[in-house]
Every structure is written in C-alpha cells, then in structure tokens.
Amino acid sequence: MRSSILPWVQQTTELLLKLPAIVRAFERKSPQALGEFLRWIDAAEALLSANRMAEAAQIAGHKARILAPAYDERTRSTTRKRQEAAAIGLAYDVQKTLQDVLEPSASKLRQAREATRVLLQIVAQSGALKYDPKVGFDTLIAQIWALCVSHEQLKPHAVQLKTLLGSDDIRLVLAGEIDLADFDGSGAYAVK
Secondary structure (H helix, E strand, O other): OOOOOHHHHHHHHHHHHHHHHHHHHHHOOOOOHHHHHHHHHHHHHHHHHHOOOOHHHHHHHHHHHHHHHHHOOOOOOOHHHHHHHHHHHHHHHHHHHHHHHHHHHHHHHHHHHHHHHHHHHHHHHHOOOOOOOOOOHHHHHHHHHHHHHHOOOOHHHHHHHHHHOOHHHHHHHHHHHOOHHHHOOOOOOOOO
C-alpha cells in the first residue's frame, strides 16, 4: 500500500508559506529573525527526515553554513552579524531545496485533483448517484469510487487516479473536490 502524500504536501506547503514572514523579519533587521530562521530550518529538516528524504542532509548542510561563523575565530566582526549574513545568503537555497522535494508530490496531487473533477462531473451528469444526508457523506464518496472502479467507461479515469495516488488519498481528494449540489438533485447536473 502506498503511503499518503496529502499530509506531506500540506505540511511542506504550510512550512514554505512561513518563510516570507521570516525574510521580512530579516528585512526589518529584527533581532529574532535568525532564531526564527534556524527554527524554520529545524522544522524543514525534521519534516524531510520524518518522510525519509535524503534532502534532510542538504538542509542540515545549509544550517551548518549558518552556524559556521560561531566557530571561526579569525575575524573580528560579530558572530551574529556573520550568521545573519550567511542565513540571508542561504534562505533561497534552503527554500529551493524544500520546494524541489515538494514539487513531484504536489504535481501528482494537482493532476489527481484535475482528473477527480472530470470524474465527478461525469458521475454527476449521469445522475447515477444522489446524495442522501441520512446515509452520509462518506458513503457517497465510497459509492462514487465503487462506481468508478466497476463501470467500464469510468475505469480508465480510476486507473489514472490509482497511478497518481493511494486509495486513501483518492477518497480524500474526492471528498475535497466534490460539490454536493451536483449530487442532491438541485445542481446544474441534476437529472430532472
């Protein structure tokens, strides 16, 4: 069974979206900027390590370059200033490393969402399934997926989704992309 990519994509995206505020803190010369950036790097490294991605070592290497001035006794400028300069110089590289690792999974997820929207549109237009609040939302998602994997014309779409995502992720994407109005008889696709 394939592991879920949805949490990975969501957590990495959330982490990347925190970086602009840190860069603004450096821009304003905030004394907390360096600490915030080092914590951000720690979070990125932990996320990559938790997902068993070797790029965690690359992130650690970037952090080492920021910490290096603390161990260099040859220069007279303040250690903090040199670390801040190193951090600003490496911010793009660290972000790019994380972005590059995220992109393949994010791309799969974009493709899966697009394929899911097409699939949901086909199923909704067919009128084969209706949403019944008494039965529940999860049941509707299960019924849609069961129809997709069993119906000859929908199988190619289901196979496409299966090549992109695992079963649990497919159900989550279906749940995220569905418009219940299309399945309750009141939407634009309702059969009258």
